[in-house]
Amino acid sequence: MDKRAWFNKETFLRTAEGAGLKPGDPHLEELYAYVQNVLPGLQVIEELDLKDVEPMSSPGVQESSR
């Protein structure tokens, strides 16, 4: 999913409020700009073929359980 399209201002403000940030705080403008700038770059992960790949919660588990 394209995060840039999904993250319109209304969705952002709803999510921010749901996460406990103060609605109406002028700081949210700065946060909105940051989120718009950073999150789309993370979507590159969607290019990867992750079929049959299980999540790796931390890299130490496999080695330490040998």
Next chain:
Amino acid sequence: MNPSEICHLSASQLSGLVRQREVSPVEIVKAHLTRIDSLEPGLNSFITLLPEQALAQAQASEREIGAGRIRGPLHGIPFGLKDLFYVNGVRSTGGTRIFENFVPATDSAVASRLRNGGAILLGMLNLHPLAYGPTGENRDYGDMHNPWDPRRITGGSSGGSGSAVASGECTFALGTDTGGSVRIPGAMCGVVGFKPTYGRVSRYGIVPLAWSLDHVGPLCRTVEDCALVMNVIAGPDPKDPTTARLPVSDYRETLNRGLRNLRVGVPKEYFEAPVDPAVKGAVERAIGKLGELGAAVSEVSWPLLRYGQAIASTLQMAEATTFYKKLIQTQGNRLDPVVRVRLEAGLFISATDYIQAQRARALFYHQGLGLLGEVDLLAGPTVPVTAFEPGQSEIEVEQGRMKVIPWLMQYTRPFNLTGFPAITVPCGFSREGLPVGLQLAGRPFEEATVLLAAHAYEQSTEWHQKRPPV
């Protein structure tokens, strides 16, 4: 012995002098306190200094050593801890005024092991607030300053650790490394910074940033000193369930085995990424030196490397925000503004984003591990640029304008994702006299191979003998 000379000796050298009764722990600690007095607050390496406690411990060490009870090579050697390690009774701020009065009532595992080994804590070292940033800038306690040029950044987040070791304010330091926070200041301050395998060193009693990416590691002026510190801090800890129940070798004993028969791979993607020409040149010459020393150097490919930043960012943002969620909600306005937005942005990472990143991590890990089936070590730059002036969010290079934060971590983060051991060792200087670091990484739990290769390189050059002008 001249006190200022004491401050530039390695732990290994000091240890020899202590054993031969040529210098005492009290002399060593006094020399370092004098050095700190002359350099602070200019470098701003420390948040909390512990002179009385350090002198009392030095006097006790002197009595013990005088009675023939030497605890090991770190007995009587002064060190510093990044100010997010718990030490019973010593304030731990995490680099933010929000925690300026927090005093833990327990020791971190590594602080306890170092104390038992006789090392003497001089104080708590400055850091990027909450360890969430790679530059070493701190609004609350002041920016850290690079001993090679105090107008420039130290790198971070363990910036105080880097500057204190480089300038001779302490013999070694511990930092934490979630995306490069030991290796970046190590490279930018011209010292050795070592991130062991995930699970090799206990993280008990350390304020986390991102549980699945956090590592503890030493910053020292020589690779041998890193081996000495690792000999004390490595090994399983029942209080940290992520520590591996695997044997720990004597890292110092294997340092001189040399590079012959070792295969060193240079991922071609390293130099396809934007990198400062001064760094590229110094690292290429260093890799050439590895070949001269007997390593078989070849080009390899790690195609998934370009996904490392997105995978690591997703995991780090979600984990850091989870840990600090209450703080964000209740005291967000007291946080450093840049750190605050980074933390809050993690609120917008969904559970499925996080799990997808964990799946991508598995793919990334196995491709990296496969690569280390073809070669024994991976070599390349630690940081793509030398230290620059603070306050910059972008830097212009040949390939375009780079966003400072992700760019600084482009070579270090892959080894937080995989947990593979990785070291930075000084490999040259720019025309402006700023240090450059060579990064070597190895297979999980093969710290000994990484250390011996770094040691062989270091001993064949003179970079580690150069001193900053402060």
